Amino acid sequence: MTEAKVETRRISIDPITRLEGHGRIEIFLNPEGDVENAYFQVPELRGFEKFCEGRPAETLPVITARICGVCPEAHHMASTKTLDAVFKVDPPSAAKKLRELLYSAFFVADHATHFYALGGPDFVVGPDAPAAERNIVGVIAKVGMEIGGQVLQALAATHEVVAMLGGKYIHPTCGLPGGISKGLTEEERAKVEEIAKAAIEFGKLTIKIVDDVVLANKAYVDLILSDAFAHQTYYMGLVDENNHVNFYEGQLRVVDQQAKEVAKFPVSEYLDHIGEHVEPWSYLKFPFLKKVGWNGLTDGPNSGIYRVAPLARLNAADGMATPLAQAEYERFYSTLGGKPVHATLATHWARVVELVYAAERLLELSQDPEITSTDIRTIPTATPGEGVGVVEAPRGVLIHHYWADENAVVKKVNLIVGTGHNNGAIAMSIKKAAQGLIKKGTTVTDGLLNTIEMAFRAYDPCLACATHSLPGQMPLIVDIYDSQRNLVQRLRRD
Amino acid sequence: MRTLILGLGNPILSDDAAGLQAARQLYELIDGEDIDLVEAAVAGMQTVQLLSGYDRAVIIDVVQDEARVGEVWRLDARELESGSATSSHGIGVGQAMRLARLVGLPLPEEILIYAIAAADTSTFGESLTPQLGQAMPSIVRRIAADLARP
Structure with a gap:
């Protein structure tokens, strides 16, 4: 140059x-x-908002899943939960568990893809390696063919669970207001249980790779903890009643730069807590904490910028709801100098902690006596209206907000996606x-x-754009x- | 010989649907018993999973190229494999094919990838732009003719 x-x-x-x-x-x-x-x-x-206006609300889980090909399951699930609110209906317990089961399988696949194909190359192959080797093929070459086969097997198996319930390869169509369109037979349940057990082993293997390849390399740990990659921000994540990380439901919890809780609210109150700043140079808005205020692109307690996604979820929670993930959660903080961790690159490890949780949760749900129940739908009877729904997408808090008329025709939609929250x-x-x-x-x-x-x-930013891209074009x-x-x-x- | 015709794209993103439509029309146009049609919005490894088990695969996708709307090219799958370009949240098809071969997944003997030049792949809508819409019959005929070559 x-x-x-x-x-x-x-x-x-x-x-x-x-x-x-x-x-x-x-x-x-x-x-x-x-x-x-x-x-x-x-x-x-x-034109996404315009595209949705005038359509029946119940078509939105399929339409919003088409926003991008990256996390259709996340949009489908957020949209389905928003329809519960629009139609004022509470799904049966088994339906919620089936949704969470599908969602847990999706998280295993998505987090594994990121770790091995996208984040992994930087650490396993090395940030200075030639570009041609910084990819999943380079990762497999480094960690070994056998592990490569296990990665592919884990991806295929968890996709199979999604397809089993979702009804369609990649783009699920199972979400209905008040429930889900399909349950599990005993045979399918047993298959999911088997896949979940394999996914947990795969999670353990991935932890070992984190240990052997990343943590054992002082240069990588120094890079992860270096000031160039740290920000003292607020963190937001969905937590259950025990303040444990939850991907499917709970309240949104916000913690400060010392991991102290500063807010906890149901998503229906999101507009009281989240503001959106506009910058002339970007069409993407910058969400911020209203109670702190927008103070530009800076960190610290006086800046309302907060983060979402794996690192933020761990910081915003008090722990994980499953044993292996909890042990890894504790090791994460004790290794990286206590809570919260502000080091952005630690997100890759946080993603592995979550991968283990998703696998363990998948197993729990597959062994739940209620999971083969056929009581999977509550038929809505109330007049539809406005509704808000939330899930944790792999890339962070995903909020859908629909305004529907009494005939459930969509008047307006608003979405805040993970990459949006993290924009600042x-x-x-x-x-x-x-x-x-x-x-x-x-x-x-x-x-x-x-x-x-x-x-x-x-941050694994999702630009909610191309569903696919021809290789060689980029x-x-x-x-x-x-x-x-x-x-x-x-x-x-x- | 088992053949897969795989259309890729987003059906509600204007011209991005052209690969899906061309695949469907091609499937209707050509005779053959052992031909399957799959329409999908996937990339990388998932594409490769779809290909597994076929002898021949015909993939039709879209590239944004306003200057040459309506043209169609055949890309060399082997050439893609040697590239390092990848996509977010997954890996490129070429890289995925390399990986599949590396771990011994069965891939089709012959993989033909057609790219249709499109004008607008970033506006939500259920129809193609007029220019591309008009060119579609000819695009499908050209792909069919190319496939029929000895």
Whole structure:
């Protein structure tokens, strides 16, 4: 890379590797060559609200699941729970358990995919490894073929559970207001139990990889705990009555920079707690805690920026509801210097703690005597209206809010997705990592850019955009512009 | 010979549905007993799981390219395998195929990937843009003709 001859350089990473759609990181350098500012931009999908208006509310679980191909199960579940509220109906206990069972299987698959295919390459293969090796193939090459086979087997098995109940490969169609369209036979239950047991073993194996590959490497632990990757923010997560992490239901709990509870509320009150700030350079809004206020892209107790997703869920809870996950939860905090952990890159380990919890929860539910019940639907009888629903998506708190008329026709929808909640934090993380790594005169290498991307990738941001992408169409492009925005250099790594 | 026609895309994201529609029309157009049709919005490893067990796979997807709307290309699956491009929350098809071979998953002998150039894949809607809509019959005929080549 040659130095630009002008005062300001713009480094743009576009599109971000391992990210669907066309996300973009832009880094602006000042005349001294230090980082002045960094922005995270996402593409806009147009017309979703309009698309929903005028449709029967009960079609929304299928429509919202089509927003993206990344976590259709999460949108389907949030939407189904929102319909419970819209139709003022409480599903039978067995229906709730079946929904949570499907959802737990989905979490195992999604967290495993992220750990091995997306986050893993940075740690297992190494942030400075050639781009061609920083992928799941590189991970398997490093950890061994046998583990590779187990990863694929775990993914296939948990997808099978989702398809068993969801009724459709990838995009579930089972959610109904007041319940679920299909239960489990004894034969299917036994199959789920077997898959859950294998998933727990897979979770243990993954913990071992965290130990052997990440924690045993002092350079990685130092990187994880380095100041360049830390923010003192608030944290938000869904908790059960014991303040344990729950993906399917509970109250939203907010803790401060010392992990002290500052709010706990049912999602129906979200508008009292969450505000949305608008910045001219981004179409994506910046949610913040209303009671603290918006104070710009900064951390600390006076900034209403909060974080969601695995690290935040662990910080916002008092523990995990299952034994293995609880043991790992305790080890997580004792290893990383106590609670809360502010280190963004620790999110990868937090994700593994949650993977174990999801597997254990899947087993519990598969062994629940009620799980093969056929009482899985409460037929709604009340006049429909407005409703709010929430789940924890793998990428954080997912809120759906629908306004329906008395005929259940949709008038308006509002969604706050995990990546939305984290928008402010992601912007801060990129800037801080860039400031820590790019100093006056630093040669911006591929490995350096990747390290900056790691700050961003830990959040596993979902741009709710392309459902798929043709491979080969998304190389990493680094554009460098002068102050007149003339392209002076383009680097490309395919 | 068992053949899979796999259409990829989002049915409610305007031109993104073109791969799904082309797959369906191709399935109706060509004769053959051992042909299955799957329409899906998946990527990477999940795509590979769908392919497993077939002798031949025809994948139809969309690429955003406003300048060449209505054109269709055949991509070389082997070439994709050598690339490192990946997608978020999963892995690219090429990488997934490498991985599948690595761990010994049965993949089709022949994998043909067709990419249709589209104008708008970011607006929610149930119809294709007019320009692409008009080109669809010809796109499907071209894919069918390409498949019929010896």
